[in-house]
Structures are given as C-alpha cells and as structure tokens.
Amino acid sequence: MSGENRGTIFLEDARVLDQKAFDGDQYVIRVEAPKCAGRAEPGLAAPAQDTALKLFIRQPLTQSGDESKSIVEGVLQIVDEIGRNGVRFEYLTGNKPLSDATFRENFEQNQGQSFNPVNFRRYRLNQLRQADAFLYVRTAMSESGAFEVSYNVFAEPQAPMFFAVWKHAPIRTTLLRELGEVCDVTYREFEAPEELRDDLHRFFSRVARQADDGSLPGRQDSALVPLPRWG
Numbered sequence: 001m002s003g004e005n006r007g008t009i010f011l012e013d014a015r016v017l018d019q020k021a022f023d024g025d026q027y028v029i030r031v032e033a034p035k036c037a038g039r040a041e042p043g044l045a046a047p048a049q050d051t052a053l054k055l056f057i058r059q060p061l062t063q064s065g066d067e068s069k070s071i072v073e074g075v076l077q078i079v080d081e082i083g084r085n086g087v088r089f090e091y092l093t094g095n096k097p098l099s100d101a102t103f104r105e106n107f108e109q110n111q112g113q114s115f116n117p118v119n120f121r122r123y124r125l126n127q128l129r130q131a132d133a134f135l136y137v138r139t140a141m142s143e144s145g146a147f148e149v150s151y152n153v154f155a156e157p158q159a160p161m162f163f164a165v166w167k168h169a170p171i172r173t174t175l176l177r178e179l180g181e182v183c184d185v186t187y188r189e190f191e192a193p194e195e196l197r198d199d200l201h202r203f204f205s206r207v208a209r210q211a212d213d214g215s216l217p218g219r220q221d222s223a224l225v226p227l228p229r230w231g
Helices: 034-039 066-085 103-111 117-129 143-154 193-213
Strands: 015-022 026-032 053-058 089-091 133-138 161-166 185-190
Touching: 053 066, 053 143, 053 193, 066 089, 066 133, 066 193, 103 117, 117 143, 133 143, 133 193, 143 161, 161 193, 185 193
Parallel strands: 053 089, 053 133, 133 161, 161 185
Antiparallel strands: 015 026
C-alpha cells in the first residue's frame, strides 16, 4: 500500500436503510455509514439510482464514414461499460455506432417507418424531450447535431450535455462554443476514446444524482420556447 493511502482503509458496521432489486440480478443497497461518509472524497463512485438515466446520444450521421464510426464505437463501448458497472442507462436513441451508409436503414428497422426528414425529426425530438443527459460524440461536422443542441438548450428538456470532441474535428461554429452561460455543459477533447472514461463517469454520476433528487436543470421551469408535441 502506498504511503498516501496508508490508514485510509477500515471496517465499519453499517445500517441497511433500503434495498432494491433490478433486472439481471442487480441490487442497490443504501446504507448509513457515518465513518465512511466522513472520509469520502469526490471521485468515481457511482450513485445509487432509483431509475435509469435517460440518455440521448448524438453522433455524426450524414458526414460519418468508417473512421468516424470506429471512433464513436469506442466511446459508446465505454458508456456501455459505465452502464453495466455503475450508472444505469436507458438509451433513448440506441447505443449503436452508425454511419451515412447505415443510419437510414437502422431508423426504418427500429421505428417501422419510412425514412424522411419529417419522420426522422419527429422521432429525434420526441426522444430528446425525455432526456436526462445529452452525449454529443463529435467526429465530423453535423448540422443536425447543432439543431438538436439548440433545441435542447433553448426549448426542452435543457438536459446537461457532454461534448466529446475528437481532436481532428474541432468545434469551429462559434455559437456552439462556451455554452456554459446558458446551460449545463462539459467539453472534452480526445484523441483516443479511452481518454474520456473518467470524465464520462464523473459526468454521468453527477447527472444521475441530480435526476434522482429532482434537481436537473430545466426540470423546475417551463421550456423557454413552447413547441408542439407529437404523439
């Protein structure tokens, strides 16, 4: 054991406050352990969730090729591992890497509708309205991505956003940069997906805690721009 960690590990009898069972033989136990709580520091521990975090994912589609798809796949694998080992997710838009050659067919197979701008827009915005968190994996320019970001920020649901920006596809659009004054946003540049792991874990853990205690941004106030809801 390193010197800096010596004396930091101890045993404590904890009182079980609550226990919940979930699919896949997963359990969340809430305990009262004041000694441990008093020594706890911010880190990567996952919160105990009452409900799954509703995650909306934006990835490049019409501007995406094999390289972009491969990078997105690496990021989504990390998100999936976080979901299996910590924060539970409900994927509002799936968690499959797509490209210009696959996303239209994927939509038609999953939604049972023909692909066209109206059907696709209605589907995406209906899913976005439900989001607790918004993950934008940027590996290429995406005008539709900018549209969805704007809808989230200035209409609904004002979900916290994580921009995972590949270094070879920097954000050049001025109005998408430094959004912190109008929303909850985290920007991270990366070369390899693994560089994002800790930051993604911290982001999702924080948002999951906010979702559980009802303090997510936009959940207390009505949307700035009321828009029609589709069935």
